[in-house]
Amino acid sequence: MNERAGAVTPRSPHLNILTVDLEEWFHLDEDVVPPGEWDRLPSRVEETTRRLLAILEAHGARATFFALGWVAARHPALLKMIAGRGHEVATHGYLHRSVAAMSTEEFRADLLRARQAVETATGEPVEGYRAARWSLGGVPGGGRRGRASGVVTGALEVLVQEGIRYDASLAPIVYLGDPSWPAAPHRLETAAGPILELPPLVGRFLGVRLLSGSGWALRRVPNRALLRQIARRNARGWPAVLDLHPWELDPDPPRLRLPFKYRMAHYGGLRGFPAKLADLLSRLSLVPVRDYLAKGLLAASAMPPA
Template identity: 35%
Template sequence: MRVSNVLSFDLEHWYSATLLRDSVTGPVAHIEKSVDIVLDLLAEHGVTATFFVVGEVARRYPELIDRIAGAGHEIGSHGDTHRPLFDLSPKQFAVELDRSTQAIRDAIGARPVGFRAPNFSVTPKTRWAIEVLEDAGYRYDSSVFPVRTPMYGVSGAPIRPYTLDPNAPFEERNGNGTLTELPLAVFHPRLKLPVAGGFYARLLPTWLLKRGIRTLNARGLPATIYFHPWEFNPAVKTSTVPAHERCISFYGIDRLQTKLDALLDAFAFTTAETVVRTSTDGGEP
């Protein structure tokens, strides 16, 4: 049976990216055009996705967020100010989460049930975030990057959807947690290679991305992949930032739409909420 994968987009301003936020001055937003590029591609393929939206963006562009939801896509929370949890206390995160929840509710008339931390910053250092999310009534999280990278990640974390046990959040075990975790896509049982999206999708060849998703699906596992709408808009590229930041942030932007088009042709994708609901209900997406 064909496995449905999770397609997600983290919706923030391009200059909010960690490597750019301290280097860019006087940026042009480009957010509406970037979203339009993505929405047109998804409509062409008849695919619905999850957009994890920063609260500040929802307050500034409520009509845009409502238009995304009106096209059938899920809206989740991506925090309120795109500050990683590493920079927040539990109390500060609770305030950010409440503000982003309300901004999304005001924009679309419904509260989000899913969350993704900026910079995938749910790690052993910020495991307290799980209790905050549970207390706020969220149903799932998609912040665990199950391979260690220089910026984030949890080595040894599960690669399949699982129930988050607050006492052991990075292990598959029967606990009393209420949150489902949708970890980002990696493949190969020994040397875990990120194929989740973002910079990795811009860097890696399409055939390798397909192989990674196919390998997970062959084991009955959904691949959770992510992008940023600004990654599909070459107009965001600027030469005013240092070369290494420019390379990581903008490499492959001109080809990413073609790559995603190929993935949408090859695999089934749906929203994060759909995969969570069907996995907990024991059904198929």
């Protein structure tokens, strides 16, 4: 039992997956802060990522960092350091563009540019992808009954064609995705071949199905409730996939004038989050996707053939 001194409850023996979207505080939506403005804004990613790494290391947690290519190109030493500490570095695309707004060839160009920036920095191959704002699921709210408009199949095929092993972009909730999509890791068949899909943790709070392992909900939903949801998934043999951003560890983030939906998602619940996160990390055993897959814990039916 790897219980930490002073912890009230023992650390769960089940492995779960921790992911980090490695991006700047201003990487929200290209309509809110367009890429042409990014180089003029103060960079906080080095400082906030170091703070995050220190918290992860204090609790023995390792993660998959989905690095934005734009960040990788400007901070290669940061990526090298992350990889050197035993974390996995995958990619979050280059310019944080909505997948649904790109043509298939624009998507391929953005993916390859990002992968090259990441691999040049780390010297290790990129195996995984996460779309900006879960947008591989289509235009948010653009489908039936408030669901997203549907998986961008052309982009999914590009991931397979370019040798990406897994995707972590399809949210099984209304608006950002579709609640009819599986909440467990699963194999997606595409015209180009299969790929492993790792959906983010979802849970129900006050009757609403939320992404509970990321963003506002991860910062605000009590750890007790999160740990109960994670234990329920683990009892079914599934890992929970949690998701952090370095800017969530910024004690004094620069303020932008944002539309309300972004204001809550971006600034709600930041106060006290480092302590809440540390408590959660002390009760879970968190590993990168790469390490989880290497353990062979997923059902063979979910895994694409190697």
